[in-house]
Amino acid sequence: MNLSEFDLIDSYFKRSTTVQNSGVALGIGDDCALLDIPEGYQLAVSTDSLVCGVHFFEDVDPYRLGYKALAVNLSDLAAMGALPKWVSLAITLPNGAMVNNNPNWLSEFTRGFFALADKFDVVLVGGDTTKGPLSITVSVKGIVPRGLALQRNKANLGDLICVSNFIGDGALGLSIKLNELAVTNPQYFVDALELTEPRVDLGILLRGLASSCIDISDGLTQDLIHILKASHCAANIAIESLPLSKTMRKEVNLGKLNNDEAVQYALTGGDDYELLFTISENNLRLLEQRIAQQTQPIPSLSVIGRTTLQQSELIAFFKEKQAVTYSTGGWDHFK
Ligand SMILES: [Mg+2]
Structure with missing residues (x-):
């Protein structure tokens, strides 16, 4: 199997489901996605990379890896009090959609990823696939009412x-x-x-x-x-x-x-x-x-x-x- 980048995106990352009030004015398919931030809200953004051999084992269950790659990012939004809305995913794969001799690797990975995305109504709005040593970079975007984000620097004495x-x-x-x-x-x-x-x-x-x-x-x-x-x-x-x-x-x-x-x-x-x-x-x-x-x-x-x-x-x-x-x-x- 030798899929082009566009085949990969079409086969694995395009969704048929839609999310109500997603704020996506323009999704995957153009040079950028266009996202609407509601009046009175701030955008919260966080990015995390998972590298094979550093953050996960090559033989890890791909469903669980896809799930966790998103989960750790959503956790950062949670820590700021933000409501998750959108996500982009950059994935580097050694050999098309196949990893560890598993032809179902990428479909299992995306199944885990989207299981959690759907739970929180998070929409995939962009991504990138490249060939190389297996690594995954997820960037999540959420919204939080202006001034209400939870930060690290405001703990008070005696709290x-x-x-x-x-x-x-x-x-x-x-x-x-x-x-x-x-x-x-x-x-x-x-x-x-x-x-x-x-x-x-x-x-x-x-x-x-x-x-x-x-x-x-x-x-x-x-x-x-x-x-x-x-x-x-x-x-x-x-x-x-x-x-x-x-x-x-x-x-x-x-x-x-x-x-x-x-x-x-x-x-x-x-x-x-x-x-x-x-x-x-x-x-x-x-x-x-x-x-x-x-x-x-x-x-x-x-x-x-x-x-x-x-x-x-x-x-x-x-x-x-x-x-x-x-x-x-x-x-x-x-x-
Ligand atoms: Mg954190």
């Missing part, structure tokens, strides 16, 4: 530090895939790694209430440090408040990893794509009221600490009110 759902599961999934660890329920953790749920609904509910927000991609402590540095404050974190999943706790109880290892996965593992945000006590109550009015499920929230005046360490850890030490190292491509 509560909160995190959505559970943390550490994705990183454990990566360890399982790297054969560093054997557990009793590996699929749960691999799913957490590969089928990330971007917290778009929660991000939108945080508008006007959270003082700062980030999505946890590089590890809780690393991403918290981004907020603390930008906001010129420090943090106290209560280790016993970290939301470890039931499945993670079960593995600890079964002796597959010890409690400190589980905590370390949660603190520095990364690949969680949960939202980490700061919020005043008053606004947390308002947020809980907003959440109670939702019909769609919103993940649980945990208060894990508080912002403080700058101290010698950016993050001080406590276990049952006693100071303890944990590593804050996270994922850094250039280290």
